[in-house]
Amino acid sequence: xxxxxxxxxxxxxxxxxxxxxxxxxxxxxxxxxxYQQTPGQGLQFLFEYFSETQRNKGNFPxxxxxxxxxxxxxxxxxxxxxxGDSALYLCASSxxxxxxxxxxxxxxxxxx
Amino acid sequence: DQQVKQNSPSLSVQEGRIxxxxxxxxxxxxxxxxxxxxxxxxxxxxxxxxxxxxDKNEDGRFTVFLNKSAKHLxxxxxxxxxxxxxxxFCAGSTGFQxxxxxxxxxxxxxP
Numbered sequence: 001x002x003x004x005x006x007x008x009x010x011x012x013x014x015x016x017x018x019x020x021x022x023x024x025x026x027x028x029x030x031x032x033x034x035y036q037q038t039p040g041q042g043l044q045f046l047f048e049y050f051s052e053t054q055r056n057k058g059n060f061p062x063x064x065x066x067x068x069x070x071x072x073x074x075x076x077x078x079x080x081x082x083x084g085d086s087a088l089y090l091c092a093s094s095x096x097x098x099x100x101x102x103x104x105x106x107x108x109x110x111x112x
Numbered sequence: 113d114q115q116v117k118q119n120s121p122s123l124s125v126q127e128g129r130i131x132x133x134x135x136x137x138x139x140x141x142x143x144x145x146x147x148x149x150x151x152x153x154x155x156x157x158x159x160x161x162x163x164x165x166x167d168k169n170e171d172g173r174f175t176v177f178l179n180k181s182a183k184h185l186x187x188x189x190x191x192x193x194x195x196x197x198x199x200x201f202c203a204g205s206t207g208f209q210x211x212x213x214x215x216x217x218x219x220x221x222x223p
Contacts, residue, residue, distance in 0.1 A: 033209075033210075035211070042215045043211075044213075045211060045212070048209065048210065058210070090155050092211075097209055098207050102158060103156045104155050105153070105155045
């Protein structure tokens with residue numbers, strides 16, 4: 001079974017731009033969660049989607065948003081990028097959100 | 113408010129010996145705890161989990177111990193192998209959702 005895939009793997013943007021990251025969960029998994037990893041704050045939960053609905057949300061500003069499609073693929077969007085948004089963005093999937101989460105390789109975003 | 117803490121940023125162990133990684137938490141609502149291993153430029157890989165109603169869970173070379181009264185858990189790796197060298201994260205959760213991670217411990221296993 002293929003694992004969680006994320007595209008793109010690397011991205012460079014400038015301040016003020018917006019970015020969209022994509023995540024394809026493990027086949028059959030319907031829950032997708034997003035996390036941000038930075039050297040200063042570690043791994044932090046952004047939000048979780050299940051059946052195309054945001055079910056849980058972390059403590060991030062409204063510039064961070066996401067959505068989930070009917071095939072469970074998910075995208076996250078960051079608008080008006082700031083330097084501090086430079087991070088590794090990880091998505092994780094699980095069957096229903098109530099089991100072990102399996103992570104993708106991440107998208108490394110650099111904001112200049 | 114750091115709900116999950118890993119106070120040792122790094123640990124060095126010789127091959128064949130035991131590695132013990134520690135984790136403390138403050139949130140009494142956590143009912144599942146998980147350990148992940150992470151290599152550079154890769155996503156975290158799930159290792160082992162434990163329910164809050166248990167005090168031990170074992171999977172091959174990996175054993176996790178939970179002391180609820182002390183709000184402490186530990187991961188034991190026996191015997192340690194050079195391929196175990198990575199950053200280890202513990203995480204707490206309520207029903208496996210909204211994982212709250214510690215800051216990680218870098219394990220180096222030398223031959």
